[in-house]
Amino acid sequence: MQKCLFSLAFLFVFISLNAQNQNYKELMEQDWPELKRYHEKNQQIIQNKAWPEVVFMGNSITEGWINTHPEFFEDNNYLNRGIGGQTSPQMLIRFTPDVLDLKPEVVVILAGTNDLAANTGYSSVKMISDNIRAMATLAEKNNIKVVLSSVLPVYDYPWRPGLEPVSRIQELNEWMENYARENNHVYLDYFSSMSNDQKGMRKEYSEDGVHPNAKAYSVMEPLVQEAINKALNR
Numbered sequence: 001m002q003k004c005l006f007s008l009a010f011l012f013v014f015i016s017l018n019a020q021n022q023n024y025k026e027l028m029e030q031d032w033p034e035l036k037r038y039h040e041k042n043q044q045i046i047q048n049k050a051w052p053e054v055v056f057m058g059n060s061i062t063e064g065w066i067n068t069h070p071e072f073f074e075d076n077n078y079l080n081r082g083i084g085g086q087t088s089p090q091m092l093i094r095f096t097p098d099v100l101d102l103k104p105e106v107v108v109i110l111a112g113t114n115d116l117a118a119n120t121g122y123s124s125v126k127m128i129s130d131n132i133r134a135m136a137t138l139a140e141k142n143n144i145k146v147v148l149s150s151v152l153p154v155y156d157y158p159w160r161p162g163l164e165p166v167s168r169i170q171e172l173n174e175w176m177e178n179y180a181r182e183n184n185h186v187y188l189d190y191f192s193s194m195s196n197d198q199k200g201m202r203k204e205y206s207e208d209g210v211h212p213n214a215k216a217y218s219v220m221e222p223l224v225q226e227a228i229n230k231a232l233n234r
Contacts, residue, residue, distance in 0.1 A: 056079065
């Protein structure tokens, strides 16, 4: 009987340890910030010393931009490092390989909307602003000029309805504008040109109320270029 109990206990420990090892293996194989996404392209840039003038760091709004208007980036020596669905903590983790290591003169940061949509769990405005501040500080320490982009207008997130993000977007944008002014960065206001009376996205600029369409990017492009020129001249 004692031998049987010992065997059962050993089997339980073996199964438990094996499960833990499997969970650990799966955890180690994850790439939560998607550091692998641009790794090879980044290495080519570094090896060839083909430094971009500007890197755009962002989420699906940034990634969708190059898919919609690739010539905007190609013609201006702009580099797109957007990844759909990402939140500011993910961007902060990959900020070194996807921005700092590429030695741009300017970084354009567009972050926050997916945090407000709770894509990676609840995020307060302070949690988001802390991450944006950290990215801006890293850029500044590496002699990279910073453009902080306002969160685009959203009345409701279709994949997570009912969050009522309008007031939190306004709070985050106000923080960003003040922080940029106090730290000699450039604040880029997309919101004012793209919002409707409800402070959501104007219908002609988006099919889902969140992601810009080609017409919206045509509005955003001169705004970001003006902001980039301001940053370069500081």
